Amino acid sequence: MHSRYARPAAVLGAVLALAGAGAFSRAAAEPLTLDAALSRAQTQSPLVTAAEASVKAAEGRARQAGLMPNPEAGLQSENFAGSGPYGRFGAAETTATISQRLELGGKRRTRAVAANAEVDAARIGFTIAKADLTQEVRVRYAEALAAQDRLVLAQETAARAEGLSKVASTLVEAGREPPLRALRAEAASREAAAAVIAAEAEALAARRALVTLWGEPGETIELVRGPEAAAPTQTTIDPSETLDVRQARADLQTARAVIDRERAAGRPDLTVQAGVRRFEQTGDSAMIVGFTAPIPISNRNQGTVAAARADATAAEARERLALARSVRAVRDGEASLRAANARLEVLDSKIVPQAQTAVDLARGGFEAGKFSLLEVLDAQGALTTARTELIAARLERAKALAALERAAAQ
Numbered sequence: 001m002h003s004r005y006a007r008p009a010a011v012l013g014a015v016l017a018l019a020g021a022g023a024f025s026r027a028a029a030e031p032l033t034l035d036a037a038l039s040r041a042q043t044q045s046p047l048v049t050a051a052e053a054s055v056k057a058a059e060g061r062a063r064q065a066g067l068m069p070n071p072e073a074g075l076q077s078e079n080f081a082g083s084g085p086y087g088r089f090g091a092a093e094t095t096a097t098i099s100q101r102l103e104l105g106g107k108r109r110t111r112a113v114a115a116n117a118e119v120d121a122a123r124i125g126f127t128i129a130k131a132d133l134t135q136e137v138r139v140r141y142a143e144a145l146a147a148q149d150r151l152v153l154a155q156e157t158a159a160r161a162e163g164l165s166k167v168a169s170t171l172v173e174a175g176r177e178p179p180l181r182a183l184r185a186e187a188a189s190r191e192a193a194a195a196v197i198a199a200e201a202e203a204l205a206a207r208r209a210l211v212t213l214w215g216e217p218g219e220t221i222e223l224v225r226g227p228e229a230a231a232p233t234q235t236t237i238d239p240s241e242t243l244d245v246r247q248a249r250a251d252l253q254t255a256r257a258v259i260d261r262e263r264a265a266g267r268p269d270l271t272v273q274a275g276v277r278r279f280e281q282t283g284d285s286a287m288i289v290g291f292t293a294p295i296p297i298s299n300r301n302q303g304t305v306a307a308a309r310a311d312a313t314a315a316e317a318r319e320r321l322a323l324a325r326s327v328r329a330v331r332d333g334e335a336s337l338r339a340a341n342a343r344l345e346v347l348d349s350k351i352v353p354q355a356q357t358a359v360d361l362a363r364g365g366f367e368a369g370k371f372s373l374l375e376v377l378d379a380q381g382a383l384t385t386a387r388t389e390l391i392a393a394r395l396e397r398a399k400a401l402a403a404l405e406r407a408a409a410q
Contacts, residue, residue, distance in 0.1 A: 032221040032375070034141050035209065041137045042130060044214040051129035065115035068108060071100045074275070090280055095288065097220035097275030105267030107259075114257035121250035128243045131409035133213065135402045140210040142398030145205035147199070148389045157384050158192035160359075164380070165189040168373055188377060197223070237408045239327040246390055248315070248322035255312035262308045266301030268294045315351070333403040340397035347390040355383040397405035 042048060168185035200218075211219040239245070271292045273340035278285045362379040365371035 008046040030115040031224050033224045035403045037141055038137050041133050041214045045133055047129055047133055051126040055122045055126050058119045062115035062119050065111040069101045071098055073098055087119040091306055092280045095275055095277040097273050101269050101272040103269050105264045110261040111265040114261040117257045121254050124247045124250050131406055137213055138402035139315045139399055144206040144210050144393050146391050148202040148393040151199040151203045153387050154196045158196050161192040186291040190254055237330050239330045242326040242407055243409055245322045245326050248319040252315040252319050255315040259308040262304045268296050309391055330407045340400050344393040345395055347393055352386045352390050355386040359383045
């Protein structure tokens with residue numbers, strides 16, 4: 001019987017050895033604090049690079065929008081290669097001209113205003129990309145810490161289950177417990193050993209999810225737990241001035257500027273022309289001047305103007321929606337933080353210590369023959385549940401803080 005009950009101990013020892021090897025490899029990894037993770041993400045993330053490139057593209061379009069049209073040079077020969085006196089080039093007339101299209105109706109001004117509005121919107125979008133990345137890094141880092149805590153909890157639970165299985169087998173051999181109790185302890189030990197393997201995989205996956213944010217999925221890191229972050233003060237979070245509302249407001253300004261631009265685009269331009277004409281037959285020359293302008297009979301750009309007005313209406317609706325969502329996000333974040341703080345306080349100061357005390361008493365009483373194995377297993381299960389909830393409460397607080405930091409970002 002002794003050899004049968006020693007098997008789970010051997011299995012658990014192998015599992016803990018594998019987990020210890022993983023811990024050793026992490027110990028050799030580079031320590032990474034939350035601040036360092038935020039810095040690496042902001043400097044290396046492809047998302048930030050793409051958003052920054054969008055700003056540069058908008059700035060290039062704005063520079064282009066402020067330029068006037070280039071002049072055009074022309075050269076034209078007439079009255080040659082015909083019949084009679086026009087059969088040779090001697091009777092030809094050669095004209096060299098320079099023409100310039102003059103943009104009327106404020107085209108260049110409205111085009112530049114619209115392009116500059118797009119630059120402002122792109123810059124806010126760049127700031128939003130960085131703020132979103134910061135929030136995601138905070139959440140991923142907190143999730144990785146939570147996965148690491150769950151791994152430690154699983155290892156400690158497995159170690160307790162192994163010890164309890166040994167004690168149970170000893171008591172069975174001594175005739176103080178029925179064999180069914182040892183089988184129950186053996187099953188609990190094997191289940192705890194399997195939980196260690198699952199927790200190890202979850203911890204590794206959480207770290208990979210973190211380092212992927214700056215494009216290094218194969219990097220090995222060691223998390224460094226820092227002090228608890230403080231919540232942003234409520235007075236600094238104005239729902240009407242969050243990044244999302246400012247982005248919607250900038251999009252609305254862009255849409256309104258596009259209306260003016262398209263209205264101006266429907267007004268006809270004037271092209272002036274000046275040049276010199278040379279008469280080959282006499283060798284004389286003369287100046288020519290002229291202008292051309294389109295006649296806006298059917299195409300006055302009215303369709304594009306109507307589309308721009310519809311886009312502005314949609315932008316107004318999105319601004320109202322962004323404001324409503326911003327108010328909800330701030331209020332929900334504050335409520336979630338209050339709830340997480342309250343839950344964390346109760347778990348950390350009362351529930352977990354009480355559950356630990358119950359396990360110690362039950363374990364001591366079981367070894368002294370005062371409590372049954374079932375009472376010890378129930379107490380250990382309650383402790384594991386309480387510590388799991390404590391880890392979840394810390395994670396929820398970190399997520400609420402990240403959401404509030406995102407709402408307060410400027």
